[in-house]
Amino acid sequence: MNRKKQLTLALIGTLTLSATAAPAKPNIIVIMADDLGYGDLSCYGAATFKTPNIDKLAAEGLKFTSGYCSASTCTPTRYSLLTGAYAFRKPGTGIAPPNGHLVIDQDTLTLPDLMKKAGYQTGVVGKWHLGLGEKGKGPDWNGELKPGPREIGFDYHFLLPTTNDRVPQVYVTDSRVLDLDPADPLWVGRKKPSPDHPTGVSHRDTLKMDWSHGHNATIHNGISRIGFYTGGEKARFRDEDLSDKWVEKSNAFIEANKDKPFFLFYASHDIHVPRIPHERFQGVTPHGFRADSIVQFDWTVGKIMKTLDRLKLTENTLVILCSDNGPVMDDGYKDEALEKLGEHKAAGPFKGGKYSLYEGGTRTPFITSWKGHIPAGSSDKIVCTIDLAASLAGLTGTPVPETACGDSKNVLPALLGKADAKGRSSLIQQDNGGRGNFGYRSGNWKLTKHAKKSARNTVVSKTLTNTKVPEFQLYNLAKDPAETTNLIAEHPEEAKRLKQELQALIEAGHSR
Ligand code: NG6
Numbered sequence: 437m438n439r440k441k442q443l444t445l446a447l448i449g450t451l452t453l454s455a456t457a458a459p460a461k462p463n464i465i466v467i468m469a470d471d472l473g474y475g476d477l478s479c480y481g482a483a484t485f486k487t488p489n490i491d492k493l494a495a496e497g498l499k500f501t502s503g504y505c506s507a508s509t510c511t512p513t514r515y516s517l518l519t520g521a522y523a524f525r526k527p528g529t530g531i532a533p534p535n536g537h538l539v540i541d542q543d544t545l546t547l548p549d550l551m552k553k554a555g556y557q558t559g560v561v562g563k564w565h566l567g568l569g570e571k572g573k574g575p576d577w578n579g580e581l582k583p584g585p586r587e588i589g590f591d592y593h594f595l596l597p598t599t600n601d602r603v604p605q606v607y608v609t610d611s612r613v614l615d616l617d618p619a620d621p622l623w624v625g626r627k628k629p630s631p632d633h634p635t636g637v638s639h640r641d642t643l644k645m646d647w648s649h650g651h652n653a654t655i656h657n658g659i660s661r662i663g664f665y666t667g668g669e670k671a672r673f674r675d676e677d678l679s680d681k682w683v684e685k686s687n688a689f690i691e692a693n694k695d696k697p698f699f700l701f702y703a704s705h706d707i708h709v710p711r712i713p714h715e716r717f718q719g720v721t722p723h724g725f726r727a728d729s730i731v732q733f734d735w736t737v738g739k740i741m742k743t744l745d746r747l748k749l750t751e752n753t754l755v756i757l758c759s760d761n762g763p764v765m766d767d768g769y770k771d772e773a774l775e776k777l778g779e780h781k782a783a784g785p786f787k788g789g790k791y792s793l794y795e796g797g798t799r800t801p802f803i804t805s806w807k808g809h810i811p812a813g814s815s816d817k818i819v820c821t822i823d824l825a826a827s828l829a830g831l832t833g834t835p836v837p838e839t840a841c842g843d844s845k846n847v848l849p850a851l852l853g854k855a856d857a858k859g860r861s862s863l864i865q866q867d868n869g870g871r872g873n874f875g876y877r878s879g880n881w882k883l884t885k886h887a888k889k890s891a892r893n894t895v896v897s898k899t900l901t902n903t904k905v906p907e908f909q910l911y912n913l914a915k916d917p918a919e920t921t922n923l924i925a926e927h928p929e930e931a932k933r934l935k936q937e938l939q940a941l942i943e944a945g946h947s948r
């Protein structure tokens with residue numbers, strides 16, 4: 437055989453190999469951090485501490501510079517991730533209270549439903565915060581917590597029901613509170629259960645972390661919370677142990693499903709308040725518990741990646757890492773996040789953070805990694821957590837009915853780093869919802885609409901303050917990513933176009 441022919445055959449061999457080696461149905465792990473800002477990882481510019489495990493994921497995969505979550509608070513982003521629909525279209529999807537009911541209708545075709553249709557085992561581990569139980573009833577803490585994750589498509593769940601600054605501090609698995617002693621029933625409510633019930637107000641001097649606003653009701657583990665509860669003593673966990681538990685349960689799910697395609701939603705509680713990392717992470721950064729919790733989160737990612745390596749699943753698993761909203765410093769506890777911030781820029785180059793319509797509210801870390809299938813590098817394509825439903829359905833060849841996932845775009849080529857990928861041309865950004873506020877990015881133009889003419893200022897200020905702003909502002913993100921110069925007077929035609937597009941997308945009821 438001549439050399440040219442040999443080379444040609446070798447080349448064909450490689451091509452065929454890579455074509456056939458591509459599994460049609462890779463495992464999928466969506467890792468969502470809580471309140472993690474654009475600048476909060478060393479691969480996104482954090483310079484005063486290191487996140488080596490996520491940096492490795494980014495170095496081997498694709499790091500997005502225009503990756504978004506769909507809202508600047510938790511519940512609406514998670515609602516949109518799982519339903520593929522903008523949360524503002526469904527009133528009642530703002531931050532869920534301790535006794536909130538499930539905000540996703542059971543007949544909605546969800547992301548885990550689509551994965552199940554594709555033959556996947558589906559699981560969710562970590563923070564839920566989408567409510568449990570029926571509308572008008574809420575969670576039956578001592579009985580079956582239905583409807584819940586199982587009823588909307590997850591075969592397996594191991595969860596913290598809301599956020600850890602809300603009561604109760606118990607795990608939910610198998611549609612029940614884990615380790616609940618029927619002789620010590622759990623009661624959760626909004627009113628103080630008895631005059632002598634210790635709270636963050638009456639027993640403030642006993643707290644191991646003081647509160648700054650809200651968060652002054654029932655005390656558990658030396659920390660007072662939002663809401664009241666009694667009972668369920670045996671079922672309660674320590675804040676310090678949450679991350680170890682997420683690793684244990686995520687790894688067990690991966691191990692149990694290693695021979696089938698699986699879809700795991702690992703929803704970390706890091707770095708939401710109360711930021712109480714495990715003792716071994718306390719003090720590892722110069723910034724106090726906020727950044728210590730980031731390092732802890734990074735460790736959990738490393739543990740999961742090691743499990744994939746050990747089970748030889750790395751080349752058959754797509755990992756997507758994202759956040760549920762931008763950063764916040766003082767979110768109700770005196771944990772010195774702001775005092776110890778130093779030069780760290782939690783929102784990177786962007787303005788605003790959690791609760792905000794500015795880029796810092798929703799432009800967050802976004803990394804995709806799939807060894808051998810996603811080229812290493814960075815991408816400036818616009819992608820959003822709301823797109824995972826249509827994109828992952830696209831990946832697995834699962835048809836999405838026209839009426840489902842109404843705002844989820846198939847941006848799979850962008851997520852996989854394909855050369856001709858486009859990503860989104862536009863994106864609506866929302867805050868917690870219900871106030872008529874919107875951000876709208878179209879190409880490099882960004883319009884903000886603050887219906888009440890005030891904006892939340894979360895990152896730089898000590899407490900949550902409101903700043904007076906014009907109803908409409910227009911920014912050029914290519915030249916002014918920090919949204920400092922409002923161009924609405926200079927570019928009335930762009931402002932008009934964006935206002936019209938935004939209004940049309942809102943009125944249409946869907947955008948796919
Ligand atoms: C707010 C809480 C805040 C946090 C947030 C939800 C007060 C004063 N503030 O209402 O601490 O819990 O809700 O955060 O209570 S999220 O990331 O789950 O959306």
Ligand code: CA
Nearest residue numbers: 470471510760
């Ligand atoms: Ca959050």
